[in-house]
Amino acid sequence: AQRVTQPEKLLSVFKGAPVELKCNYSYSGSPELFWYVQYSRQRLQLLLRHISRESIKGFTADLNKGETSFHLKKPFAQEEDSAMYYCALSYNQGGKLIFGQGTELSVKP
Amino acid sequence: DVKVTQSSRYLVKRTGEKVFLECVQDMDHENMFWYRQDPGLGLRLIYFSYDVKMKEKGDIPEGYSVSREKKERFSLILESASTNQTSMYLCASRGTSLTGELFFGEGSRLTVL
Numbered sequence: 538a539q540r541v542t543q544p545e546k547l548l549s550v551f552k553g554a555p556v557e558l559k560c561n562y563s564y565s566g567s568p569e570l571f572w573y574v575q576y577s578r579q580r581l582q583l584l585l586r587h588i589s590r591e592s593i594k595g596f597t598a599d600l601n602k603g604e605t606s607f608h609l610k611k612p613f614a615q616e617e618d619s620a621m622y623y624c625a626l627s628y629n630q631g632g633k634l635i636f637g638q639g640t641e642l643s644v645k646p
Numbered sequence: 647d648v649k650v651t652q653s654s655r656y657l658v659k660r661t662g663e664k665v666f667l668e669c670v671q672d673m674d675h676e677n678m679f680w681y682r683q684d685p686g687l688g689l690r691l692i693y694f695s696y697d698v699k700m701k702e703k704g705d706i707p708e709g710y711s712v713s714r715e716k717k718e719r720f721s722l723i724l725e726s727a728s729t730n731q732t733s734m735y736l737c738a739s740r741g742t743s744l745t746g747e748l749f750f751g752e753g754s755r756l757t758v759l
Contacts, residue, residue, distance in 0.1 A: 543688070546686060569744045569745050571748075573748070580750045580751065580752050580753070581689075581736065581738075581750040582750070583747045583748065586745055586747075588745045623688060623689060625748075627744045627745070628744070632677050632696070632740060632741075632742060632743070632744050632746065633691070633694060633702070633704075634679065634691075634738075634740070634748055635691055635705070636681070636688050636689035636690075636691075637688050638686060638687060638688035639688040639689075
């Protein structure tokens with residue numbers, strides 16, 4: 538069955554430190570992967586998608602099919618990056634999208 | 647500005663009551679979703695709909711049903727609310743592309759007493 542796993546519930550770093558939020562997926566086909574973010578008192582929104590190969594707000598994510606991972610990285614964390622981050626997998630049949638458990642990122646000053 | 651609107655931000659209901667959560671999108675999206683958001687469990691898919699009157703169960707459909715009579719509107723129904731359905735409910739929509747963005751509503755926080 539399709540599954541998305543985010544092993545860390547909480548990640549706490551200091552401002553300026555590197556950040557890596559882990560995401561592993563289980564899917565036998567060709568996956569479409571995303572990272573969504575929820576800032577305090579805001580609705581969930583798209584951060585980035587693997588097909589775009591873009592950097593958004595300094596974040597990047599690389600799809601590693603061998604390790605079935607899609608980790609989110611940023612070299613220098615900022616306080617405004619503090620939020621809840623969700624990894625998501627889209628697959629067939631009308632674009633069903635499933636999410637991981639989420640990782641709360643806390644960036645301390 | 648694209649919009650997914652959920653009719654109620656906060657609801658308090660009693661055990662056994664029937665609960666309706668309404669969601670409307672103005673983007674002419676084919677796909678609409680209902681998720682439940684709980685700390686430590688992330689977002690879990692309850693139901694999704696890929697066309698008018700078409701639906702498919704997600705990972706946790708038990709105790710829920712849905713209705714999609716018009717393309718822009720997707721309703722979640724709790725036939726007999728229970729305390730373990732106290733949660734944040736998120737509605738979302740997207741187009742047909744597998745790489746398309748999912749747009750979320752602000753959420754409906756339901757408390758069942």
